[in-house]
Amino acid sequence: MNASSLEREGGPYGRTLHRRRNPHWDFLFEKPNRRIAQVKRTARATHDFGHGFTLPLEIYLSSDTTALLNTPLNALHLELGARMVPFAGYSMPVQYPMGLMAEHIHTRSEAGLFDVSHMGQLRLVGTDAASAFESLMPVDVIDLPVGKQRYGLLLTDEGTIIDDLMFVNRGADIFVIVNGACKVNDIVHIQARIGLRCQVIPLPERALLALQGPKAVNALSRMVAGVEKLVFMTGASFKWQGADFFITRSGYTGEDGFEISVHHDHVDAFARALLAQSEVKPIGLGARNSLRLEAGLCLYGNDIDTSTTPIEAGLNWAIQKVRRTGGARAGGFPGADIVLGQLDGTHALTHKRVGLIAQERVPVREHVELQNMQGIKIGAVSSGLLGPTANVPVAMGYVDLASSGLGTVVNAIVRNKAVPMTVSAMPFVPNRYYRG
Numbered sequence: 001m002n003a004s005s006l007e008r009e010g011g012p013y014g015r016t017l018h019r020r021r022n023p024h025w026d027f028l029f030e031k032p033n034r035r036i037a038q039v040k041r042t043a044r045a046t047h048d049f050g051h052g053f054t055l056p057l058e059i060y061l062s063s064d065t066t067a068l069l070n071t072p073l074n075a076l077h078l079e080l081g082a083r084m085v086p087f088a089g090y091s092m093p094v095q096y097p098m099g100l101m102a103e104h105i106h107t108r109s110e111a112g113l114f115d116v117s118h119m120g121q122l123r124l125v126g127t128d129a130a131s132a133f134e135s136l137m138p139v140d141v142i143d144l145p146v147g148k149q150r151y152g153l154l155l156t157d158e159g160t161i162i163d164d165l166m167f168v169n170r171g172a173d174i175f176v177i178v179n180g181a182c183k184v185n186d187i188v189h190i191q192a193r194i195g196l197r198c199q200v201i202p203l204p205e206r207a208l209l210a211l212q213g214p215k216a217v218n219a220l221s222r223m224v225a226g227v228e229k230l231v232f233m234t235g236a237s238f239k240w241q242g243a244d245f246f247i248t249r250s251g252y253t254g255e256d257g258f259e260i261s262v263h264h265d266h267v268d269a270f271a272r273a274l275l276a277q278s279e280v281k282p283i284g285l286g287a288r289n290s291l292r293l294e295a296g297l298c299l300y301g302n303d304i305d306t307s308t309t310p311i312e313a314g315l316n317w318a319i320q321k322v323r324r325t326g327g328a329r330a331g332g333f334p335g336a337d338i339v340l341g342q343l344d345g346t347h348a349l350t351h352k353r354v355g356l357i358a359q360e361r362v363p364v365r366e367h368v369e370l371q372n373m374q375g376i377k378i379g380a381v382s383s384g385l386l387g388p389t390a391n392v393p394v395a396m397g398y399v400d401l402a403s404s405g406l407g408t409v410v411n412a413i414v415r416n417k418a419v420p421m422t423v424s425a426m427p428f429v430p431n432r433y434y435r436g
Helices: 005-009 014-019 021-028 074-079 100-109 127-134 180-194 216-223 264-275 286-294 336-344
Strands: 048-051 051-054 084-088 090-095 111-115 122-125 149-155 161-171 173-178 198-200 206-213 235-240 243-248 257-263 278-282 353-356 369-371 377-386 392-399 410-412 415-425
Touching: 021 369, 074 264, 090 286, 090 369, 100 264, 111 216, 111 264, 122 127, 122 180, 127 173, 127 180, 149 180, 161 180, 161 243, 173 180, 173 257, 180 198, 198 257, 206 216, 206 264, 216 257, 216 278, 257 264, 264 278, 286 377, 286 392, 353 377, 353 410
Parallel strands: 111 278
Antiparallel strands: 048 051, 084 090, 111 206, 122 173, 122 198, 149 161, 161 173, 206 257, 235 243, 243 257, 353 392, 353 415, 369 377, 369 410, 377 392, 410 415
């Protein structure tokens, strides 16, 4: 559903938004010449780029009658020879002439630059902003120190995951980044739930870059003095040639790196300056997917969605002690009884997300059925490919509790053939975040 249909149909919360029009929300109700594409989510289908690399079909296909939006770097992507595909309603680079495998390896060894400007950015402003935002998620927002970043989960009233996100306490506001495919609905949800307690200000004028890899700090610190002082999951404001930036030391690859928020008027010049650094190459969505999977990080829509709870997804670590049973601010978030019950063992947990490594060199992809050794279905793969760095087929999937123990062997049914896979710890490649 696009923004105009939310206003027209009422959305779940559209009528409220229509009555209480906020100038910060105009971008949701514009009727641009290029409408946001409706990405087709087709189960059991992928697009194969060779070498065991695949992307979910929803990344690759959209209606051929609906134009796509462009990020501010579209011209640069075309200039660099990118192969463009529909993703989250945008035309996005899936790979460059270097190719997926080389892009993945370069990011692990040098520094890769990703355009992630399709993602949603917003500010929460007001004295009650932290408490209000905390009421939507099972995480500690109130006690997060200024300059620190945290992973969060928006939940339904049933305790399932609407979206995962990152947020930073900037002192004057809470800066939030949400997934591109979910951003319109996320912003509507946040506004409907807490819009009377704080200002919810979308930032459609901001572009977002991710610079990832062990040499990302070398390249970025040449251009922006002081970024090298950041440590993992911290952020601060910086300037470059008079332009304002907000930079966090975080990312989606398992490597050291940065995410860089900048006004779209300045992003092209900044991206070109980064690409002029010897360590930096442009990287597309294909390698981003393989990098995050090796790092054991969830992809919303594949590994987590509104059918999974944080506990089923193995995201227990994202729920701080203060929000758990017995904590000073236990519960008080949507679905708390279910989520905390699963965490405490008082509510039945029937399946959970696990890591899987194939014992044969056969890539195992999303939606593939998983069976136990007696041939009984026990779950399905949610993400999978041949890991370029791990050099083995790796996957995530959901299995029943009896099959979830480390070392358990299960069978993935690939083209009617049983491929043995071992339940394994994640990440599949050690993370290399810079913690100081």
